[in-house]
Amino acid sequence: MTDAITIKKLTYAYPDQEALFKDFNLSVAVGEWLAIVGHNGSGKSTLAKLILGLLDFDEGQVTVFGQVLSEQSLSAIRRQVGMVFQNPDNQFVGATVADDVAFGLENHQLPSIEMPAKIERALKQVGMADFADREPHTLSGGQKQRVAMASVLALEPKVIILDEATAMLDPEGKQALLQNLKELKARYQDELTLIMITHDMEEAAMADRVAVIDDGRLVFDEKPETLFLKGDRLRALGLAQPFAMDLQKSLGIMNPSYLTTQELATWLSTLKA
Amino acid sequence: MNNLVIGQYVPGDGLLYRLDPRTKILMTIVYVFLLVFANDWQSYLWSAAFLLTALLLTRQGLGLYWRGIKPILWLILFTVVLQLLFSGGTPVLFTFGPVKVTTPGLINAVYVVVRFVLIVLMSTILTITTAPTAIASAIESLLKPLKFFRVPVAELALMLSIALRFVPLLMAETDKIMKAQKSRGMSLSTGSLIKRAKAVVPLLVPLFVGALQRALDLANAMEVRGFESAEGRTRYRELSYGRDDTLAFFATLIFAIGFVWLSIL
Numbered sequence: 001m002t003d004a005i006t007i008k009k010l011t012y013a014y015p016d017q018e019a020l021f022k023d024f025n026l027s028v029a030v031g032e033w034l035a036i037v038g039h040n041g042s043g044k045s046t047l048a049k050l051i052l053g054l055l056d057f058d059e060g061q062v063t064v065f066g067q068v069l070s071e072q073s074l075s076a077i078r079r080q081v082g083m084v085f086q087n088p089d090n091q092f093v094g095a096t097v098a099d100d101v102a103f104g105l106e107n108h109q110l111p112s113i114e115m116p117a118k119i120e121r122a123l124k125q126v127g128m129a130d131f132a133d134r135e136p137h138t139l140s141g142g143q144k145q146r147v148a149m150a151s152v153l154a155l156e157p158k159v160i161i162l163d164e165a166t167a168m169l170d171p172e173g174k175q176a177l178l179q180n181l182k183e184l185k186a187r188y189q190d191e192l193t194l195i196m197i198t199h200d201m202e203e204a205a206m207a208d209r210v211a212v213i214d215d216g217r218l219v220f221d222e223k224p225e226t227l228f229l230k231g232d233r234l235r236a237l238g239l240a241q242p243f244a245m246d247l248q249k250s251l252g253i254m255n256p257s258y259l260t261t262q263e264l265a266t267w268l269s270t271l272k273a
Numbered sequence: 274m275n276n277l278v279i280g281q282y283v284p285g286d287g288l289l290y291r292l293d294p295r296t297k298i299l300m301t302i303v304y305v306f307l308l309v310f311a312n313d314w315q316s317y318l319w320s321a322a323f324l325l326t327a328l329l330l331t332r333q334g335l336g337l338y339w340r341g342i343k344p345i346l347w348l349i350l351f352t353v354v355l356q357l358l359f360s361g362g363t364p365v366l367f368t369f370g371p372v373k374v375t376t377p378g379l380i381n382a383v384y385v386v387v388r389f390v391l392i393v394l395m396s397t398i399l400t401i402t403t404a405p406t407a408i409a410s411a412i413e414s415l416l417k418p419l420k421f422f423r424v425p426v427a428e429l430a431l432m433l434s435i436a437l438r439f440v441p442l443l444m445a446e447t448d449k450i451m452k453a454q455k456s457r458g459m460s461l462s463t464g465s466l467i468k469r470a471k472a473v474v475p476l477l478v479p480l481f482v483g484a485l486q487r488a489l490d491l492a493n494a495m496e497v498r499g500f501e502s503a504e505g506r507t508r509y510r511e512l513s514y515g516r517d518d519t520l521a522f523f524a525t526l527i528f529a530i531g532f533v534w535l536s537i538l
């Protein structure tokens with residue numbers, strides 16, 4: 001079976017800088033939930049831009065569902081891969097929520113008559129259907145990000161890349177967005193591949209697999225259950241462990257099945273009973 | 274800044290809300306154009322009656338329009354004084370030192386005020402009842418003939434609607450930067466004029482840097498969502514010309530004929 005995304009021998013350097021990526025390899029299976037983590041400047045966001053052809057790489061190959069990324073295949077690939085960016089304000093194109101979701105549909109030349117149903121469906125999936133006529137400046141950051149998510153969902157992509165999508169949100173907005181992601185993944189199962197770029201380990205713990213990037217190198221590529229047992233080595237890379245793992249360590253237990261605070265709390269309370 | 278009514282859209286459900294934005298723009302243009310030629314009290318009265326009808330058809334409170342006029346009261350007062358003092362002519366009503374106030378001056382002043390207020394109110398009606406995006410797509414539609422001369426009409430309209438979308442955001446950002454710089458001791462209201470002008474620089478630089486960063490981000494977000502060219506995109510909100518629009522055009526026509534008739538009399 002072909003992978004959703006394959007990156008082979010990628011080399012990329014920002015103009016007048018040393019190469020950020022050298023012979024970089026990574027593949028993402030269909031239906032997988034991958035987290036890409038790394039400290040600031042490790043190259044994780046650059047990687048997302050390279051996959052979507054927003055930056056041109058020097059050498060190597062990016063393949064999306066068997067299709068090699070090139071000038072010609074660019075628009076076809078962008079139809080399959082959607083992306084939610086970090087800043088909620090800077091990706092809001094429309095004057096209202098509905099107009100923003102419509103923007104992508106208009107680009108894809110969907111007939112006007114089919115748009116309202118698609119927009120409503122996409123907004124429902126992120127719980128923002130009641131906000132269709134609202135203007136962006138009346139929404140919270142978390143709500144804007146969910147609209148950005150709806151705008152991507154309306155285009156029915158097979159892969160969604162979230163580039164630090166929760167970094168600028170308050171805890172509440174962040175939880176709502178993550179909860180929403182879980183629901184979407186549960187609903188679409190293997191039809192939706194998620195790539196979550198983050199420096200938040202709680203988020204990374206939600207993924208099936210975590211790729212740790214440091215200065216353009218792939219340092220770890222494994223399941224979160226095993227990765228988070230390597231607390232000291234993660235810390236050396238400027239990354240923290242999830243709080244749940246820190247707590248387990250202090251308590252003298254090491255059970256990698258409970259990676260998020262919520263899971264651990266539930267487990268601990270069953271122990272007491 | 275937020276209570277500025279001019280240029281602001283206020284959602285509602287009056288008849289004027291249902292009109293095609295193109296109709297409203299054309300009506301406003303015709304109205305303003307004719308008003309420039311008004312020269313007697315009959316034509317002003319006729320114009321005011323037309324405006325009042327339009328105003329009532331928006332089904333918004335009159336207080337809203339009063340708030341639209343308020344910020345330009347000083348400007349109106351200023352023009353009145355200019356007209357009063359420098360119109361000349363006879364008969365002289367009274368003199369005040371070297372200044373003469375004449376009857377034609379007084380009449381002119383009243384006309385100018387009425388004309389000014391009518392024009393401002395008419396454009397306010399347009400913006401209050403029409404969402405910025407609708408105005409942008411109406412302008413695109415009206416300027417379509419310019420495509421013949423290779424004017425990138427679709428791009429211009431998209432740029433306009435994005436610019437409108439970012440106005441509140443940039444206003445909020447200006448406010449934030451201003452507070453940040455004030456907390457560092459910047460003052461825009463003291464010192465000589467040069468000193469004050471210099472104080473604007475630390476305000477503008479971060480604002481521009483921020484705006485450029487936003488522009489880059491937005492361009493990426495647009496591309497990823499499949500934006501390639503403003504040409505050939507379909508429309509979520511299609512403009513549709515209906516029976517109400519024909520009605521509105523007839524009303525405008527009657528107004529124009531009446532206006533010309535009154536002017537000739």
